[in-house]
Amino acid sequence: MSNTRAEAAYQRSVLAFKDPTLDLLHGRFAPFVVAMLSIVFTAERRSVAVADAHVEIGEALEELRAAGYDEDERRLPAGTAREICRNWVRVGWLAPQLEDDVEVYRLTAHAVGALEIAGRTGGRARVSRSRVRTLLDAVERLARDAESDPEQRIALLMQERDALDEEIARLRGDEAEPVDDEQLLEEAENVLHLARELPADFSRVAESIKAMQRDVVADLRRDIRPTGEILREYLQRGQHVMQSTPEGRAFEGALRLIGDPEHIDRLATQLRTLLAQPFSRLMGPAQRGDLDSIGRQVEKGVQDVLTAQRRASQVITAQVRTHDPIRDRQVDDLLRGVMSGLHVWMQSSKPSDRVEPLHTFPVSDIGHLRQTLSDLRPPGAPAPLPVTDDVEFVDADTRAWGGPRYAELEEYVLTLGDRFDLATAFEGADDDTRRPVDLVGLLEIAHRNGMTETDDVSVAQARRPDGTTRRFAFGTVTASTVKEPQND
Known part of the structure; x- marks a missing residue:
């Protein structure tokens, strides 16, 4: 029997709330998590050294506890800042990485999306002329691109050109009037609304590339075919890693618009010009800062995605060149044995117990190899050398050296x-x-x-x-x- 509309809607809702983004916002310590992540990670500070993050979150936690916010156990989590951050890594809000041989934390796409939702909730959400026009322009562009009849597309382009000619004529005549500051403010708020989603979008692309890299490496380790047969396949995937995920393919299309340095420079120039306009005085300091940082966010997001692409290609290529199925299986068996032994030891060990590290591998002592099979008795020790003073040396010069x-x-x-x-x-x-x-x-x-x-x-x-x-x-x-x- 097929599901009813209520059942289908409920199942979609259950799946949605399993997403780490909603889990962060719906968690017991959600206000604390959002507050800490928002003050540690900013648009200018996309990655933070692990040690620095522990110190900053620890200091903020002590300040909140001293202010009495820990009276209700549902407000602040227990434990140290290091334990809290490790839990955030486990649930998928922070991603540890290595940058220039330093371990850093970066926000995952889920955490960026949650911060964007939390920040958007505190602002004004209203239907404005700018937002409606953005929707209508997007629908019109979609309809034009989806039109398969060339004549119809030409007619649509002619209408668009006529509208532009009419606007140019109006501006050249006496009817040109400056746009109202309130309308400009609405359009600026719409730009900020659209820009808030960019960091999460860039993070999703980078994370999809990293997930694809892990899948390729895992598949390669399980592949038992000869290395010569899989070289072309995996090297092809490494060289064209961007086309291997839907997010990567979508980013390639966007990169044609924003990847050119001239486009980034033009965007930065336009933003500086907007901030110099009189209507910008109606914006708050936070809004002005967000508008000014859009160009840097786009540039940093593009760099993060391209870095993830380059790193994934290098890892896949290195794995293919060093691929050895027999050795990989031996390493996997060894690691499974270590994990099994550690699991058994943890069941009976105490917190104070220590494990002495193995500095060198043991050397097997084979002793004396039997030379014959006729005598089952072990060979005896050689007779001791006689002790005497009158030892004659055949070559006196040898003794001199x-x-x-x-x-x-x-x-x-x-x-x-x-x-x-x-x-x-x-x-x-x-x-x-x-x-x-x-x-x-x-x-x-x-x-x-x-x-x-x-x-x-x-x-x-x-x-x-x-x-x-x-x-x-x-x-x-x-x-x-x-x-x-x-x-x-």
Whole structure:
């Protein structure tokens, strides 16, 4: 059975109130939300650093609480400014983004629309000549563009030209009269009414492009076809991202009117001229400011949309070039495992529990690989090396290039008295113990026995086994010949 008119209307109303825009205005803390978003975000300040937003909303919240507005729990939300902003992100009023490596908040299209509705409610809503004429002009233009008969379109254009010729003749004659200031004020209010919807429209276009980008990346990660087959398809979508959404296609048509810098400059010039006219004195300061900022709002909105388009194209292209279905599935499985483990841990953990981060991945220890399968017993440890003093070296020159000769150095140190200067002692050593490594060994013995280092610089010349020399400069070091006792 088909729905009745009442049921259809009710279902449409239910769907409408599920929209975040109406949810913001219908929420329990709607006045507070609208007030905070309107003072933090302005036409000249479209994005705010996350830290700055938390500070500003926190200060405003403290001022309202100090004024007694928190006596009714339905007026102000509980929690800190950071918790409040995180909730606004969750319900779709704020969108966190990165701009120049700084995390910022931006109003979503739903929040912009809600602020526009709230601001429009406080003004005058009346049927005026300007608004009716805007409606009639729009209907006339629609009818003319929808006409498929060329002769009929030519007749409509001729009528429009005749009307313009009549107006030109009237202005050249004696019948030209200035337009009344009240009528000009009505037309200015109509312009402001139309301009209030532009920020939300631009935000919807940018958000539709970002949503399309997320959908494309998600589809790409689920695509199991070979990379060569999907390159052309996804690169095409990345290069023509603006045509992928209805909002983007509509914006492209509008961009032909407002995208030209000359059009923006002409708009700014016309707005400055209007503000210099006598009728502008009838407008309030807020209205004058809104009228003056229309050009900047249009320019900023166009920049935001084009930035979203460029960023989406870059992300899609980068994802296609690095597409690896096997690796993506492994990463997805790993993330699902992490989320599952975190869910289990949260059920039994306490707020004070900490999770130690994993700084390095564990290395598997394979031990000793079995070389034969005939003997099931594990291999035994090798026999220890025999300890003996009469070790004969096949090549004496090889030993000369080895490490420090600690035994000879320690015997030499015992002949230097109670304390000695490291550089002087090294210069007086035998040639066999004056190698660069022996200087390191002597420094190690000095450090072990207790040494003192000063800011003076000492220079010592070392001699390699092949006869070459090398000079070393270091802080002057004096040391004891025996190990000094440690004080408890």
